[in-house]
Amino acid sequence: MPSNRLAPSSVENVQQDHNRLKQRPSNSSNSSNNKNNSSNNNSINTMSPKRKGQRTNRNRKSPNHLYPQVQPFSNEETQSRQLEEVLYNLGLYDSPEGLAKRQEALDSLEDLLNDWSSSLLLQNASTSNKTASTNEQQPQAQQQQPAAAARVALISFGSYRLRVHKPDADMDLLALCPSHCLRQDFFASLVQRLKSDPQNVQNVHPISAAYTPVIKFTYKGIAIDLLFARLRDDTKLRQPRPEGTLYTIDDSDLQGLDEGSVRSLNGVRVAQLLDTSVPNLETFRTTLRAVKEWAHVHGLYSNVMGFLGGINYALLVACVCRRHHQNATPATLLKAFFQTYAQWNWPTPVALTQVAYQPPAGVMPLPVWDARMNPRDRMHVMPILTPTYPSMNSAYNVGIPQLRRLVQAFRSASTTLQKIDAGTNTWMDLFQGKKEFFRSHEHFLQVNIMAMNGADFMEWFRFVESRLRLLIAGLDNPHYGVQAEPFCQFYDRQYDQKGMCVGPGKSAIENKTESCLYIALRFRHDNNSPVDLSYLVADFLHKINTWDGRSLGMDLTMEMVKQNVLPPFLLMQQQDDDDNVVVATAAAVPTRTTVKEEEPVDVEQVPTPVLLPASEEEPIQASEQQMVPQPDPQDEQPQDENDSSAASQVEPEQPPVISWAMKVRGAAAAAHKHEPPPSKAATTEATRSFVSPAKRART
Numbered sequence: 001m002p003s004n005r006l007a008p009s010s011v012e013n014v015q016q017d018h019n020r021l022k023q024r025p026s027n028s029s030n031s032s033n034n035k036n037n038s039s040n041n042n043s044i045n046t047m048s049p050k051r052k053g054q055r056t057n058r059n060r061k062s063p064n065h066l067y068p069q070v071q072p073f074s075n076e077e078t079q080s081r082q083l084e085e086v087l088y089n090l091g092l093y094d095s096p097e098g099l100a101k102r103q104e105a106l107d108s109l110e111d112l113l114n115d116w117s118s119s120l121l122l123q124n125a126s127t128s129n130k131t132a133s134t135n136e137q138q139p140q141a142q143q144q145q146p147a148a149a150a151r152v153a154l155i156s157f158g159s160y161r162l163r164v165h166k167p168d169a170d171m172d173l174l175a176l177c178p179s180h181c182l183r184q185d186f187f188a189s190l191v192q193r194l195k196s197d198p199q200n201v202q203n204v205h206p207i208s209a210a211y212t213p214v215i216k217f218t219y220k221g222i223a224i225d226l227l228f229a230r231l232r233d234d235t236k237l238r239q240p241r242p243e244g245t246l247y248t249i250d251d252s253d254l255q256g257l258d259e260g261s262v263r264s265l266n267g268v269r270v271a272q273l274l275d276t277s278v279p280n281l282e283t284f285r286t287t288l289r290a291v292k293e294w295a296h297v298h299g300l301y302s303n304v305m306g307f308l309g310g311i312n313y314a315l316l317v318a319c320v321c322r323r324h325h326q327n328a329t330p331a332t333l334l335k336a337f338f339q340t341y342a343q344w345n346w347p348t349p350v351a352l353t354q355v356a357y358q359p360p361a362g363v364m365p366l367p368v369w370d371a372r373m374n375p376r377d378r379m380h381v382m383p384i385l386t387p388t389y390p391s392m393n394s395a396y397n398v399g400i401p402q403l404r405r406l407v408q409a410f411r412s413a414s415t416t417l418q419k420i421d422a423g424t425n426t427w428m429d430l431f432q433g434k435k436e437f438f439r440s441h442e443h444f445l446q447v448n449i450m451a452m453n454g455a456d457f458m459e460w461f462r463f464v465e466s467r468l469r470l471l472i473a474g475l476d477n478p479h480y481g482v483q484a485e486p487f488c489q490f491y492d493r494q495y496d497q498k499g500m501c502v503g504p505g506k507s508a509i510e511n512k513t514e515s516c517l518y519i520a521l522r523f524r525h526d527n528n529s530p531v532d533l534s535y536l537v538a539d540f541l542h543k544i545n546t547w548d549g550r551s552l553g554m555d556l557t558m559e560m561v562k563q564n565v566l567p568p569f570l571l572m573q574q575q576d577d578d579d580n581v582v583v584a585t586a587a588a589v590p591t592r593t594t595v596k597e598e599e600p601v602d603v604e605q606v607p608t609p610v611l612l613p614a615s616e617e618e619p620i621q622a623s624e625q626q627m628v629p630q631p632d633p634q635d636e637q638p639q640d641e642n643d644s645s646a647a648s649q650v651e652p653e654q655p656p657v658i659s660w661a662m663k664v665r666g667a668a669a670a671a672h673k674h675e676p677p678p679s680k681a682a683t684t685e686a687t688r689s690f691v692s693p694a695k696r697a698r699t
Contacts, residue, residue: 230261305486
């Protein structure tokens with residue numbers, strides 16, 4: 001019987017962790033500890049001294065003391081060969097044909113970028129000849145010839161650069177451009193050029209406002225994430241490179257760059273350093289490939305949703321590799337990885353190299369991660385620092401719910417590896433995560449993201465996915481005795497041309513498209529009172545409803561489901577659906593999951609109306625009419641004439657406000673009104689009763 005309750009001691013520890021991570025004491029020190037502090041001034045782990053009876057926020061030991069001594073596998077070579085065979089059978093290695101296809105796409109894309117760069121140069125020269133003064137024309141003429149010879153360097157990084165990518169993985173690329181290429185040109189004229197070639201380029205999605213601006217698109221069947229950086233000096237870009245050699249970025253390339261360009265260069269610089277800093281590159285790659293697959297099957301691979309991504313896992317594995325002999329086998333390194341981070345004292349930062357607080361010569365000073373000086377950095381719960389200047393926390397998205405689940409998974413994997421060493425388990429047991437997760441929880445929140453066609457869905461999905469961390473953080477609340485544990489894999493429903501769901505699978509680009517995500521909910525063992533979830537996630541729904549890019553047909557619904565009505569494939573062993581791995585991991589959800597039990601499951605949440613008890617019937621989608629109690633006129637906020645929510649009442653083509661409301665048993669649906677987010681008092685007075693399992697069992 002799955003357990004969806006937490007022991008009282010567990011909940012107390014969770015609440016202590018929340019308080020410890022959110023209310024860290026300042027770095028004030030006293031004279032009795034000055035000697036100890038001065039000896040650690042150059043260490044990234046130098047934190048405020050431990051007072052009597054007070055727990056320190058971060059471990060002040062040297063990072064080397066945090067890495068345990070790991071006993072090698074009894075049969076290292078045999079176990080490593082078996083591990084590599086399992087990874088190969090799981091389809092994690094790209095074929096020679098796949099590598100050749102990627103290289104061909106890279107060469108073609110680099111030619112496209114150089115054509116774009118040349119067109120900008122000619123355009124700038126033409127404009128300069130017409131408008132520039134005589135004093136400006138002379139240096140322009142002197143610079144025109146070398147600038148014309150400067151070529152765009154297309155540089156790979158991430159999993160493809162490290163050669164640990166899957167056959168269907170995307171490619172992270174950096175367009176290192178000459179000085180005449182500007183960022184606004186990159187997101188304007190280049191985007192138009194890409195869209196003008198629909199035969200080779202599809203799904204072009206520029207994100208210029210991101211922390212690291214990027215253009216996402218599909219080029220010749222390969223998903224591409226393209227970043228932009230512009231060098232001030234074109235000298236290196238004019239130098240010919242032998243065929244097959246990669247462009248190397250050094251500290252001199254950072255001179256004259258703004259913070260955004262430096263961030264864009266950081267991914268390539270980290271990949272370069274990883275290539276040269278690990279003792280044995282092949283064992284590093286095998287270990288990293290195994291860790292990434294383990295994270296994927298356990299639903300722990302998503303930087304956007306607050307877990308860890310490829311660069312995070314690569315840095316963690318590299319730190320373990322550097323503290324072991326170069327002849328250490330992948331099996332032993334994998335054992336060391338899970339044992340190390342299962343007992344790591346978070347939020348002690350993980351750093352591959354010593355943090356450099358001073359910039360290289362000629363480089364402008366930039367913010368460096370420093371929990372001693374920056375209050376915002378002290379709020380990070382799982383710091384994994386990049387090894388290049390400026391050092392940043394690559395895992396800044398990780399929240400308390402995600403950290404809790406990651407640590408639990410590290411401990412479970414460490415136990416599994418001990419059993420593999422003892423001969424009681426096999427390597428395939430390490431890569432079984434889906435069944436264990438869904439069988440160990442009873443209650444789930446199912447989030448459905450949908451749009452009327454594939455193009456709208458891609459834009460809508462990317463936005464909603466980037467905001468799901470708000471939903472997870474809102475649901476996870478020790479005060480109410482609730483823990484949220486997301487499983488970071490999306491499952492698709494397939495629709496035909498009539499808009500009817502025909503089962504699991506990918507829809508055609510012109511048909512309705514839908515993806516689902518599951519968030520497990522656990523409740524405090526001794527909680528006998530109703531649990532209100534509506535106000536906790538109001539921030540998430542407010543962000544969704546106020547997005548300017550949302551159009552008619554973009555929708556989102558939420559449903560409470562029990563384990564006994566989950567799709568069967570979620571409870572299957574991994575080897576049972578290996579033959580249908582694409583369907584099982586990316587597209588397998590029933591037409592509609594509903595709760596089938598005598599007593600209705602109660603749910604709630606909303607940023608606008610209140611939530612209502614669920615019925616045995618199918619949940620209302622946000623685009624349908626819903627039974628919503630009318631608010632008190634005294635609680636209504638005045639609408640500004642320019643307010644978008646007020647305008648939406650007049651314009652019927654505006655998409656509806658999304659709320660978490662269910663059909664009332666036997667009640668007729670009423671019209672849904674657009675209203676501003678309610679106050680906490682108004683929400684508290686509303687009808688909502690998410691009854692805890694303990695109370696429901698007694699009733």
